[in-house]
Amino acid sequence: MDKASVPDDPPDWSTDCDWSQLQADMLLRIVGTLEIPDLFSSGAVCRSWHLIYLEARRFRLCSPKQSPCLVYSSGDRDADTVTLHNMSTNKLYHVTLSEPAFRTRHVMGSSHGWLITADERSNLILVNPATGAQIAMPPPETMNNVRLRYTEEGVLDGYDVLYMDILSSDFDTETEPYHLTLEEARFFFYERVVLSCDPSQGNCMVL
Structure with a gap:
């Protein structure tokens, strides 16, 4: 050439x-x-x-x-860091989330690649552990029969759940409300939470 x-x-x-x-x-x-x-x-x-x-x-x-990843809060990382452990490759990925700290939350379900977490006030927060995206759901007190309970010093102490007639939707004002601590509320309000689709695609229902 x-x-x-x-x-x-x-x-x-x-x-x-x-x-x-x-x-x-x-x-x-x-x-x-x-x-x-x-x-x-x-x-x-x-x-x-x-x-x-x-x-x-x-x-x-x-x-x-x-393979599916294990998702957890690693003790050698900050409380706001999510660790994804790929069981197939044994690789670890770390994603930092904004407040509240991931370690303080309880996982109420997973769906379409998202985790549904409840923070220390029992507020639901959808979390994508791979991207770090988060979506806050309406808090428990937006339910008609749920009231916030405070101490005499004005510190949030838990929730009061009013008894309600399902047929008439009227509150029973004569019966003592059911008292819940902030920790107990997570398991009273939610048993399992699922998503109808990937929230990032829009029109997602949380059940």
Whole structure:
């Protein structure tokens, strides 16, 4: 080959290629091989990548090596850090959440990749442990028959649950309310919580 015909510099593929125009089936195969943090990050690259990312999650087209992760609060990390332990690869991923601290919450359920947690005041908070996204649900006192209870010093002490006639929806004012501590309320108000879909997709119902 004539040496003069060989280009001096190799082409700059980073500028010549439009990665957003990759074929959908090829991109889907690539996304399916990614580790958990990279998988979620791929959805933020551009619109076309985000659509493929949603398809991969919807049809669970992740790599067979991606086993479900254990999610917990590790003792060697801060209280606001979530640890994801991939049992297949034995890799650990750490995600820092905003307040309240993850270690102080009780997990009431998991659905569509999200955890449903109850904090120390029994407020429900949806948590995506892989992305760190959180969604606060209406607090218990928004229920018609639930009242906040305070001490004489004005410190929140728990909840009072008024007895209610289910048919008439009238409160029984003669019967003593059921008193709950903040800790007891978590298990009184919620037995198990599930989601109708991924909350990030909108129109999600929490049951």
